[in-house]
Amino acid sequence: MVCFRDLFTLPTVDVSEVGDKAYTLAQLKRWGLPVPPTWVLGPEPWLEIVEALVPTGEWAQRDAIALQQMAQGLGKQLDHYRLDFDRGGFDLPLPLILRCSLSICDAAGQALPLPQDFQGLLAGQICSTQPDVEQLRQLWGQVLRAQNLRVWRHHGLTLNQLQLSLIAHPLVPAAFSGTLLVVGDRAWLEVVAGLGVSLSQGEAVPACCQVEDGHHSWQPGYQDRSLQVDLVSRAVDWQWCPEPTLAMPLTQPQVNQLLQLGRQAQRHIGSGVRLEWLVEEPEGLGFVITQAAAWQTAESGAVATIEMPIAPALPSVQAAIRGIPAATGRGLASALVLKAGTPMPDRLPAGCIVVAEDIQPDLFGRAADVVGIVTEAGSATCHAAILARERGIPAVVGAPHAVSLIATGDPLWLDGDKGIVYIVSEVKTPWRQPSIAAARTTPDAEKLETRTRVMVNLSQASRLADHAGLIDGVGLVRSEWLLLEGLEGRHPQHWIEAGQARDLEAVVVERLRPILAACPDKPVRYRSLDLRSHEWTYLQGSPSREVNPMLGLRGTFSYQQDSRLFETELAALRTLQEEGYEQLELILPFVRTVEEVQACQHQISRAGLPQVDQFCLWIMAEVPSVLFLLPAYAKAGIQGIAIGTNDLTQLLLAVDREQPLLAATYDERHPAVLAALQYLIRQAQAQGMGCSLCGQAPVRFPELIDSLVDWGIDSICVELAAIAATRKAIAAAETKG
Numbered sequence: 001m002v003c004f005r006d007l008f009t010l011p012t013v014d015v016s017e018v019g020d021k022a023y024t025l026a027q028l029k030r031w032g033l034p035v036p037p038t039w040v041l042g043p044e045p046w047l048e049i050v051e052a053l054v055p056t057g058e059w060a061q062r063d064a065i066a067l068q069q070m071a072q073g074l075g076k077q078l079d080h081y082r083l084d085f086d087r088g089g090f091d092l093p094l095p096l097i098l099r100c101s102l103s104i105c106d107a108a109g110q111a112l113p114l115p116q117d118f119q120g121l122l123a124g125q126i127c128s129t130q131p132d133v134e135q136l137r138q139l140w141g142q143v144l145r146a147q148n149l150r151v152w153r154h155h156g157l158t159l160n161q162l163q164l165s166l167i168a169h170p171l172v173p174a175a176f177s178g179t180l181l182v183v184g185d186r187a188w189l190e191v192v193a194g195l196g197v198s199l200s201q202g203e204a205v206p207a208c209c210q211v212e213d214g215h216h217s218w219q220p221g222y223q224d225r226s227l228q229v230d231l232v233s234r235a236v237d238w239q240w241c242p243e244p245t246l247a248m249p250l251t252q253p254q255v256n257q258l259l260q261l262g263r264q265a266q267r268h269i270g271s272g273v274r275l276e277w278l279v280e281e282p283e284g285l286g287f288v289i290t291q292a293a294a295w296q297t298a299e300s301g302a303v304a305t306i307e308m309p310i311a312p313a314l315p316s317v318q319a320a321i322r323g324i325p326a327a328t329g330r331g332l333a334s335a336l337v338l339k340a341g342t343p344m345p346d347r348l349p350a351g352c353i354v355v356a357e358d359i360q361p362d363l364f365g366r367a368a369d370v371v372g373i374v375t376e377a378g379s380a381t382c383h384a385a386i387l388a389r390e391r392g393i394p395a396v397v398g399a400p401h402a403v404s405l406i407a408t409g410d411p412l413w414l415d416g417d418k419g420i421v422y423i424v425s426e427v428k429t430p431w432r433q434p435s436i437a438a439a440r441t442t443p444d445a446e447k448l449e450t451r452t453r454v455m456v457n458l459s460q461a462s463r464l465a466d467h468a469g470l471i472d473g474v475g476l477v478r479s480e481w482l483l484l485e486g487l488e489g490r491h492p493q494h495w496i497e498a499g500q501a502r503d504l505e506a507v508v509v510e511r512l513r514p515i516l517a518a519c520p521d522k523p524v525r526y527r528s529l530d531l532r533s534h535e536w537t538y539l540q541g542s543p544s545r546e547v548n549p550m551l552g553l554r555g556t557f558s559y560q561q562d563s564r565l566f567e568t569e570l571a572a573l574r575t576l577q578e579e580g581y582e583q584l585e586l587i588l589p590f591v592r593t594v595e596e597v598q599a600c601q602h603q604i605s606r607a608g609l610p611q612v613d614q615f616c617l618w619i620m621a622e623v624p625s626v627l628f629l630l631p632a633y634a635k636a637g638i639q640g641i642a643i644g645t646n647d648l649t650q651l652l653l654a655v656d657r658e659q660p661l662l663a664a665t666y667d668e669r670h671p672a673v674l675a676a677l678q679y680l681i682r683q684a685q686a687q688g689m690g691c692s693l694c695g696q697a698p699v700r701f702p703e704l705i706d707s708l709v710d711w712g713i714d715s716i717c718v719e720l721a722a723i724a725a726t727r728k729a730i731a732a733a734e735t736k737g
Contacts, residue, residue: 019165095127147703153706194228269292317424321374322420333427355412411425458720475525556597586604677707681708
């Protein structure tokens, strides 16, 4: 019989018996800090489940597909597993929250420190009734999700090394809650109204306070609803905030009281400590510490240094629109709303935030100096999002009704990290803060050598030289975006029709040459033009938009209808070869049939590209038919495949990646996508072909890198901002392999 026990009446408390969170709360209680009443269910029932359900053997060596299948099977078994559970003869106070309290141990049973990346993997559960077996199963089941199985495997852990306890706290009405980070003699506060779920789930922009040398500096936040507890009905519900702006939620004495608690914890835990807290309602009841942890870096265990972003205070907020985070960074500027049919200026004004139903790549040639971008359409993998990330422009996509709710001239605060656009009271000076991750340099990554090549996807030469030591070449030059700023507002086909093929050839040469020059002796793979009709409507001479441009006249099929544009590209590539850039390779886009490839090969041979020994011809593997035609492509002379996970995923799953409502369904971790990736990589090996991956998958889901390396991928190509992290992940995967 297993049951909850009062944590603070246990004769002894060991981390392996109650988990990290419960152990820390017991310590805080012993040190005299205010903590909530806590009950704990030890790891015994979890270990019983593991012993009964998890197959023996080296499960940690399974690839991503096998892990997905394993997760599904374990989930079904857990649903039917019988467990003898009792609440211990008493009822827990309601409402309450159940949380996972995890510890890990080595083969000898000794407790180990929890890695930083375990934070946030196991969510809590709010209960308005007494906990039952079904609720416990849901909490335990999180450990068995495929996403988390990959994390445990990444750290070399088996499931029986995970000591999973559960803790229960009563939920009390909270006036405010938040976090306190104390590092040395500096401190930072984040505050939201109501329970802290608003903060952890991104439902609010917290008010922030920095404390240094006794001075308090507040930055206002915004919150339109808060999670509140009704002790009479025992209900926990969202309530609208009468005043959404969070100016200075805590008084100076309250800040000082909270800092005193932080310093007290700091004396026991170490120089860096992070607390989660709430102040009970009515506010006179004081603070309660709900969680605490040492603040450390994952790599060295040293206390992290904190650099607070230099940003203007968030002005008074009048409205907020939530979309999908597309490109990180923040910006404050006036809106420029581009409605359908609006005449497009030759260049968008500097210092504005562009708001539109949709933004296609042809607009970026006019948007060099904008502060940010907001669209109603799109997802994190749409072309506008990819290009915004490459150019360092903060962006939010999939923001519903943005064009209707925002008017030109409205002052906006854009948060590309959280996917929120605020209509604020004023803009004194336009301001943009780029992604901290994009700006971070990691020289240690340059020292890592990997068998798997780490290459970059790009369309511009800017910043390439700064990362030369980190990359093994350019895995994908996006030709359409490369040429945009040299097209003078005209569609490439317009140049051809005007008899200016030689002039367009010169544009290709001039735009591509700096990329080749920045990567001497490293392969540069140029993907030829893949012109979808809906992406070029603002360019002069653009063809009429097709009903379904995704599946229309594009890729190598379009070369068969009119070969002049492709021949112009080939002539430009040959010119660059003759200048000495012999590392140049060619990728054919959106290939549907072997016959399309053969037609292109005749033109490539006539252009003279194969005369250079280093020249290689690749195809994009993004149309699902490639899964059945790979041997035929190899027989036709294709030397490598570049897997484009963006299009491959949407075509395999029949999910439009431009549609915000389907964003959650578009997932490269789907078993069908993983099976296709594994098959393509191993089939390419069997055919003696190179194999590269060029989509967003390894950036969106870094845990996939282990499987890609295990399957034998030759190279992984990502955006510049993700190069260092990707190389580190590949090095770790190869070390384990």
